[in-house]
Amino acid sequence: MTETETLDRNRPETATATGGERKRGIDRVIILLEALLRQRAPMRVGDIARRIGAPRSTTYEIVNRLLEADMLETVGTDGHVYFGRAMHLFGWAYSHHNAHYPRIIETLDRLAAETGETVQLCSLRGNKYVVLDCRDSAGPFRISSQVGVEVPIPWTASGRLLLSHMDEDAVRAFIPPEDYRLPDGRWLPQEEFLAAIALARQQGYSESAALADRFTWCLAAPILDGRGAMTLTLCFVLPIDTPEARRIELLALLRERAASLGLVGE
Amino acid sequence: MTETETLDRNRPETATATGGERKRGIDRVIILLEALLRQRAPMRVGDIARRIGAPRSTTYEIVNRLLEADMLETVGTDGHVYFGRAMHLFGWAYSHHNAHYPRIIETLDRLAAETGETVQLCSLRGNKYVVLDCRDSAGPFRISSQVGVEVPIPWTASGRLLLSHMDEDAVRAFIPPEDYRLPDGRWLPQEEFLAAIALARQQGYSESAALADRFTWCLAAPILDGRGAMTLTLCFVLPIDTPEARRIELLALLRERAASLGLVGE
DNA sequence: CATTTTTGTCCGATATACTAGACAGCGCGT
DNA sequence: ACGCGCTGTCTAGTATATCGGACAAAAATG
Secondary structure, X not given: OOHHHHHOOOOOOOOOOOOOOOOOHHHHHHHHHHHHHHHOOOEEHHHHHHHHOOOHHHXXXXXXXXXXXXXXXXXXXXXXXXXXXXXXXXXXXXHHHOOOXXXXXXXXXXXXXXXXXXXXXXEEEOOEEEEEEEEOOOOOOOOOOOOOOOEEHHHOHHHHXXXXXXXXXXXXXXXXXXXXXXXXXOEOOHHHHHHHHHHHHHHXXXXXXXXXXXXXXXXXXXXXXXXXXXXXXXXXXXXOOOOHHHHHHHHHHHHHHHHHHOOOOO | OOHHHOOOOOOOOOOOOOOOOOXXXXXXXXXXXXXXXXXXOOEEHHHHXXXXXXXXXXXXXXXXXXXXXXXXXXXXXXXXXXXXXXXXXXXXHHHHHOOOHHHHHHHHHHHHHHHOOEEEEEEEEOOEEEEEEEEOOOOOOXXXXXXXXXXXXXXXXXXXXXXXXOOHXXXXXXXXXXXXXXXXXOEOOHHXXXXXHHHHHHHOOEEEEXXXXXXXXXXXXXXXXXXXXXXXXXEEEEEOOOOHHHHHHHHHHHHHHHXXXXXXXX
């Protein structure tokens, strides 16, 4: 049994607080940061200790060191901490390492501004889907999405595109069985998912209605990187009652913009 | 100055990083990430080890752990690593924790789009100045700025604003003496700097010509947070030959937009 | 006011994370 | 071919980082 199982993304997050084990500081740090990301709000040291199953003394030690390094910062007056400025800089460096990341963001902005719809930049993280950035629609019934929250791949239109480089066996091995269970409790048949991937591959886009929830219609188009790999998608999240004519129009726009971002690669 | 000194502002010791000192993994991680930030480019593990003064075996151990956690990711085929996706998510969470951060970014975008000039969002990190985000002017002689690079506070117009809540003694204690030495070798008299801070406080903006370099004219205006503290500034970086009339116009625009971002606090 | 819970800090003991060094495989220049 | 430098992995030994628990002070509770 390897102790590196610690931060695996499949962890149900509740248990695993099995005390008694001694862990490396670096592991604690990683677990701590991921716990903060899940919480999406400042936490107090005591709560963090409980959440990550670490001794209080250890947690104080680590939190204080991270505060010194600006990777965490205190929020408010009663001992809450959250991500610090250094994280912003590291993240910025990550994003902008890809030389045309600014162009992608500009496209995201323009799509949102021109259409007024919710637009997302999506990708994979491990065997989960994540939103890397988004622009929320401004309407009264805004559909907003959470950057950084991990979602089972089968729940998403983008996921079908992002897996389209894999063959069926690879997909079967990659997706944990429980991820086929949709939020409403239905089970998505694996064969249906595989067929959807094949369709996405063939069409060069993906569309899903009432998949992750009953109220949204998602359109996704791939951004090809310099080597032709498909690691990012642009995605519209529309109200499900969006008229077909508009959906078609938006899909065309999305595909055009996404395509224009690719190929220019290194 | 040896590179192994990295950027620890608090620990005066270290110095001979080559010595056989044993360090905690968590410290290594922090030093490693800051080294990567400075480098602003993917590095190979061997180079990292040398740069941060850590044993190779330790460096491999740490890098592999961070790769697992997605805090680093491999770039290319020959063992280069750089920040990973998790960093983006942590940094995004940091930025957007402030509820009106999106409004600030939108303002940054609009200022850049409307004026075509370089615009920056600035702040402090420890006793240094950093650019948190920027939009570079598109002109042929673009003045571009590096997000995340730490700069001595006296070199910047924004710095004068960001220190305006301190009294003179506090400033004297806060700024390391060598930071008064400008990039061209001139020494900025401390009294002159203190006077500039007082002026900035009184005017509610700050302006500097040919300070950090001979070719730029900087305009900075504060963004007040919910409690009236001044932790962020908006800043134009103009070519030094920008006509006065235009500078006045831009300053007014900048102050207006920056002011409109404040006060709406929590 | 008394009682309970939580916070932040400190300390000694010991399990272990880090280090030094070795090793095989690879690429490169001569 | 050879030597040289670099990479990535592995191992054993020990300096030390982590842990449990204790403590006072501060909040929360009744």
